[in-house]
Structure formats: C-alpha cells, structure tokens
Amino acid sequence: MAEEAGASKKPKKYTGILLHPTSLPGPYGIGELGASAYRFVDFLERSGLNTWQVLPLGHTGFGDSPYQPFSAFAGQPLIISLDHLKELHLLYDEDFRDMPAWNAEQINYGELIEFKTGLLKLAYSRFHDESLSDGIHDDPEMKQAYDNFCETSVWLKDYALFMAGKDYHQGMPWYMWEDNLKKPTKKQKETWAKKLDTEMGYYKFIQFLFYYEWTTLKKYANDKGISIVGDIPIFMAWDSVDVWANQSLFQLDSKGYPTVVAGVPPDYFSATGQLWGNPLYNWKKHTETGYEWWLNRIRYQLTLCDFLRIDHFRGFDKYWAIPYGEETAINGKWVEAPGVNFFTQLEATLGYHLPIIAEDLGEIDDSVIELRDKFGLPGMKVLQFAFENPEENDFLPHNFVRNCVCYTGTHDNDTTLGWYKHAYEASKDKLRRYFSTDGYDICWIMIRACFGSVANMAIVPMQDVLCLDSWARMNTPGVGEGNWAWRYKEDALTRELEARLYETCKMFGR
Template identity: 75%
Template sequence: MLENNHEKKPKKYAGILAHPTSFPSPYGIGDLGKGAYRFIDFLANSGLNLWQVLPLGHTGFGDSPYQPFSAFAGQPLIIDLDALKEYKLLSEDDFTDMPEWDPVHIDYGTLITFKTKLLKLAYERFTDPDHEDGLSTDEEQMAAFASFKKDSSWLADYSLFMAGKDFHEGMPWYMWEDSLKAPTKRQRTTWEKKLANEIGYYDFIQFLFHTQWMAIKEYANEKNISIVGDAPIFLAWDSADVWSHQELFMLDSKGYPTEVAGVPPDYFSETGQLWGNPLYNWSKHTATGYEWWIERIKYQLTLTDFLRIDHFRGFDRYWAVPYGEETAINGEWKPAPGINFFTQLQANLGYDLPIIAEDLGEIDDSVIELRDKFNLPGMKILQFAFENPEENDFLPHNYTRNCVCYTGTHDNDTTLGWYQKAYEASKDKLRRYFSTDASDICWVMIRACFSSVANMAVVPMQDVLKLDSWARLNTPGVGEGNWAWRFEDKDMDTKLEERLFETAKLYGR
C-alpha cells in the first residue's frame, strides 16, 4: 500500500526518476554533493514530493546498478569529494591532474581510475596518525565509524570480498584458491590479517557513502520528499553475497551455478533472455525464516522510504535455465515461496509493506494475486499504452488508484525519442486519445501521468527536460554506453519549477 513511513493515510505523490549518477558535479559523475541537494531543492520548489532512484549499489562490470557487487554496499563513485576536502583528507593540490569531464556523459573508465585514486589517498590520510587536522583526529567521527562497522552485519563479508578481488586483480571469487573461495573460520582469519589494510579501505568508503546518503535522505524528508529505492531480485554471481552465502544459492561444490535466471521466449525475443544470475536455493532461505532477505529489505528501507522490487514475478515463479545453455529456451518454470515469504517479511517489518512491484512483461494470474494479497502497487507505463493499438491495461482509463504511473522508466527510450520512432498507428492513437497535435509530446505525457488516478506519478528527468534518444539511460541487451547520461545545473531553472508546480497542483498532487 502506498503509505510513506511518516503517513497514516495514502496520499497522491508526484515525482521525478533521476539516479544520483546523473546529477551535476565537477567530478565526472553525479554524486552526493551540492548537485544532489540542489536537485532536492528543485523537487521542493516544483511542488513535488517523490524522488525515485535506481539501485544504489557498488557497480561491477558494465557499470549497471542492477549487477552490483553487494546487495547492501553503496556506490563509492558517488561519494562527494568536496566533503573530503572539508574533512581535510583531500586538498586542492590532489586535483591538479583531474581530467576535463563531459558535463552530460560519464566516462566510467577514466572516472574509476581518477576517483579510486583519490578515495585511497583519503583513506591513507584517515589512517595516518601524523596527518594533521584531518578526520582521523575527530573523536566524534571516529566513534561514528566504529559504530557503523559494529552495526553493519554485512560489511565484513563485503570488505573481505572486495579486498580479495583486488588481491586477485579483479578475478571472480569462484576462480580463487580454496582457502578464500570457501574459507574455514581459521582460513578467513588468516586472510583478514593479510588484507587488513585493503579491508579497512572498503570499510571506510562504505562509512563515507552511508554518512553522506543518510544526510541526503534526512534533507529530502525534511522537505516532505520521500525516496523510492530499487532492489534487483537477483544478484550478480561475482558478488559478496553469493560468495559469503553459497548455501543460499543454486551452486555446485566448486561455486558454479547449477541453473541461472532468465525469462522464456516471448513476443520480444525468440530465444528469451539469459541473464545468467545464480538462482536462490529457496528451501534453504525458507529454513532460515528468510533471514538474509529480511535483513536485506530492512536495510534498504533505512536508506529509502519505498522500495521497488525488480522482476517481482520471480517471487511467484522463476524461469530456471541449466547453466551452460547459450539461450533461455531450455528452461522451466519453478515455484518460489511467494505468499509465505511476504507474510514473514510483513510480520518482521511490523507494518504494511512499502514495496512497489515491478509487474511488467508476461504476468499471469498467480502473480497478480500475490501482488494484490499484500496490496502492493504495480507499474503502469504510458508508452506501452500506445504501442498496443488495442484496448490494454496501460491506458489511463483502466488504472486503479493503487499503482504507479510512469511516462517511461530507465529501460525505455525517452518519451521524445520513443514518439519519434513510434509507428504511425501508435502516434495516431495517442493524438486522438489526448486530443493533441503532440507538438509538446513530453508534457502531454507528463500531464497524463499526473492527471491519472494513480497514487504515484513518476517522470524521468529526461522527459521533464524534453530530451530525445541521446539521453536514454539504458538499452536492454546492449552491453556498452549505458548508465552514462547526466544533466546540468542550468537545466533546473525557475521556469521549469513553475511549470511542474502548476501541473502538480492542477491535478491534486
């Protein structure tokens, strides 16, 4: 049910989808610094009360937030470097060799090298007893760091995993020596001593991320803005959670998956989609009372107010493909714990689940029943309403209140780009449906989203700015060039705030 943690009754929300990586920043990628606070001010000035992000995790190969190294750890690349200057852990002299960044596109290769060097330099100074006037001499901050490490039960696994990857020059964990691939307690202690400095570095950057993010969340909540987070249902094979909890996944004795995730052939793909993520050993999860899952969701809900769960249907049934298959054709549907899982999750949380179900794609009745049993809102994509020339559930006149309406999401083209490429029949249907000439198609769709009965209305920042396909954030199935779009501070101007404010107010949001 769409209820903010601070609200007793449902209310109508309107907001923007923008990942922190997209924010204005002088350091090559959006971060948790001034650009983030400026964006929150922009939302508040626009009369909006919702900010949706993508997963906030530490990204791995391909830079996708949906393939993180950890289900818990935050993204080091969005740590605010200006704050480290204020802590006197970095100085202006450390930035003399900074590359010249493209303000609207992230160059991850150059960025990772540059920012990692600075974060490691900050850690060296943090741990240097002779470094004057730095954070390491601040007793309050040191106490906060110690408290963070004590309270973060996931941190030790993550930091040892990342230190292990560094030691093995990025090699995936299932190719490590047995003493670290599946260590005994004694072997683990030996590795922890051996990699103590590297482990300390990863503890440190997670402390920085958590401290900065929680300050951002507090600032947003003070301005009556709720944050929608995002959790991928499956994890990367090469991740801290799979490595440290091998028994909870369908792995063989060598750490290789016995079967992997995907979706079967459908209208969009004759061979289906082979994602390759290891599948959960649900019988083991059930035996523990879903301890790992409950800890994961509880933690994510300390970072955000609502949580979108990607591929929600995987909690009802999931497509299991034998490991080694080249396509997803030869898979089979297998049951997931569904009702039992969400019943125990709700009992542990002690309140209605603030979860949005990503229920797009091929959805059957049992998935709808699971979603509705726990009163979880599904997703409605306006672009989909007009790709289908027939009557369909994505047309606004078919919405129920308990849903989230989007013009498009991170996986869609921008609205302008989509319209420019749409079939003429789709364009004709849209123009007749909204009685418009579509000359301002982005705001036609924004108004449709805000005017719908959906309790939540969310619009990607690209649509607010009326950008075409060059600003698309992700193209599924394409391995390069994704997750790189950014906007500039000048884009958040007063006229845009006024137009959003007027639209939100007009439709009672």
C-alpha cells in the same frame, strides 16, 4: 500507499522524478552526494514535488549496471562527494591537478573509475594516518559515527574481505580463486583478513562515507517532505559477496558454479528469451533460515529509502530456471517460488504494511497479480506501453486503479521524445486521438497524463521533464556498452521548469 488508499481520508499522492544520483551535475565526471544533490532536493521542493526515485545504489561491477552490484548492501563509492573529503581535510586542491576534462553530459566510466579510486585511496591513507591533527580525526562525532557503522554493519566484514580478495586476485571472480578463499572456513577467513587488513580497511572506509553522505542527504529530503523511492534487483550477480559468502543460499555445485541461472522465456520481443546468467536462489534453504538474508537485505535498504521497488517481482511467484551452460533461455522451465510465505514473513517481521513497489511489467499471469494484490503492493503502469498496443490494455489511464505507480517511461525505456519519434504511426495516431492533441510538446502531454491519473504515485524520468531525445536514455536492454552514463547540466533546473512542474502538480491535486 495501499493502506492510505483504503483509509477514509483522502490518500496522499506521491509525485516526483526518477533520477539516479550518477546523473547529477558536478565537476568530477559523475553525479555525487554533494552540493548538486542538495540543490536537486531543493528543486523538487520548489516544484511542488514530494518524491525522488533512484536506481539501485549498490557498488557496481563490470558493465557499470546498478542491477549487477557486488553486494546487496554496499553502496556506490563512485558517488561519494569529493568536496566532502576536502572539507574533512582528506583531500586538497593540489590532489586534483591532473584531473581529466570531463564530458558534462556523459560519464566515461573507464577514466572515471581510475581517477576517483585513486583519490579515494589517497583519502583513506590520510584517514588511516592518525598523526594528522585536522579533519576527521578532530571530529569526534564523525569518528564515533565511523566506529558505530563498522560495529553495527554485520555485512561489512564479508564485503571488505571479498573486495580486498578481488584486488589481491587482480579482479578475478571469486569462483576462480584458490580453494582456501573460494569456499573458506571461518579460520581461513580470519587468516586472509589478517593478510588483507589494510585493504579491507579501505573498503570499510568508503562504505562509511557512502552511508554517512546518503543518510544525511535522505534526512535533508525527508525534512522537506520528500520521500525516497529506492530500487533493488531480485537476483544477485554471480561474482558478488552475497553469493560467495552464502553459497548454500544459491543453487551452486561443489565448485561454486551455478546449476541453473536466471532469465525469462521466449516471448513476443525475443524468440530465444533473455539469458541473464544470475545464479538462482535455493529457496528451500532460505525458508529453513526464516528468510534471514532477505529480511536483513530489505530492512537495511529501508534505512536508505522510504519505498522500495523490487525489480522482476514475478520471480517471487515463479522463476525461469535455465540449465547453466545453455546459450539461450529457450530450454528453461518455470519453478515455483515461496511468494506468499515469504511476504507473510516479511510483513510480520517489519510489523507494518510493506512499502514495496512491485515491478510487474512483461509477461504476467494471474498468480503474480494475486500475489501482488494479496499484500496490497502497487504495480507499475508505463504510459509508453499504453500506445504500443493498438488494443485496449491496462496501461491506458482510464483502466488504472489508485494503488499503482504511473510512469511516462522507466530507465529501460527510450526517452518519451525519442520513443515518440520512432514509434509506429499507428501508435502515434492512437496517442493523438486519446489525448486529443496534435502531438506537439509530447513530453509534457505525457507528464500531464501521468500526474493527472488516479495513480497514488506518479513518477517521470528527468529526461522527460527536460524534453530530451534518445541520446539521453539511461539504458538500452541487450546493449552492453554506453549505458548508465547520462547526466544533466547544472543550468537545466530553471525557475521556469519549477513553475511548470508546480502548476501541473497543483492542476491535478498533487
């Protein structure tokens, strides 16, 4: 976006919707990469939109958060299309005889994981049985794609062994395994791989399905002129394959326990700060390797998307290091990270301007802004924040620069309708005076403001497009249950909604 903004021709404006694939409608309890995903892309095209932003697409662990995945590379098996598996003759209608009755607007992850994992394992057993003469075994293109994926995905073997190891240990985190698998030598890995060969095959199979379905969908979207904005967390979960398989890249002790963990210091919102608990990077080791793990991670993610939002961008400049075992984030300290050196290496490796969005929300100092601007990375502007502060602030549209991404709200915010209902009267008054409105139809007031801003990219959550209340918010930070569960109903994408979006885009030259 920054390159285009500096060009002599008029920069392209990106305008779209934030919607995680899990929120798509469908009959199987969760959104999938099947027919409803393609219908959503068609809806974007007919609405005059050209961007689809998603949350991290990783294989989620405990708590179902996309920001705490088991792997920096592996995709979410829960969104694999079951109808696609029917088309491959790996599943049949009778396999769904005992399917639970799902809530069309909320995901029940406990029941869903048990149901869908059972079907995926059944599909794998049929895929593994080469005596079957129909389906994928009779499709040389799919078979070749599978073989190529397994051969070229350098992260896949460690991921499959890690996940098979977790199953073998009944879900126990890796740092509680026996020593010859907790920190295995190459020979010990080979021994365990032989022991868990069938189980590893299952994980390779589901990762191929995810990759095949997602990249096919992405091509469909790109062919219609729609760009995908992806997302990655800056830190990895402690119980992840990346920490297990690359222990020297993280600040761990000899037993695999962190010496320091991630979080943020006390601020206006929390007197004790936030204790996230992720192990922190050993940046000295990353530098010595030429940032190989990071470069591989970002290169791979850019095969899945066109732009990449990096959560907690400020952690590349300085990170808050909290001694492991602390109960709050109070006793941490700021530690320098190799921001300029890292992004210089990344830009040189990619060979083009970084298509990265910097999540620069929260407490940001001048050095973070300098790092962001040195590499021409767009920051984020959230309109809800503009009116929570009664003073002049950078989130008000008249203060925007072009090289930014404007949102009405994000996955961590309340929906715009819910936010407005619960906002302080002073915030509502400021908004009404700013936009010269009585506040009626607040969601579309904010959408118009977002689309009408000078921001090169304008993104609104699907919940705001549908004018939904707080029950539909995606995540409530600090609350451990009930998040990441919202879905929209199939009949929500009406022609009237398309027309309204189209007219709003056209009104503001988007």
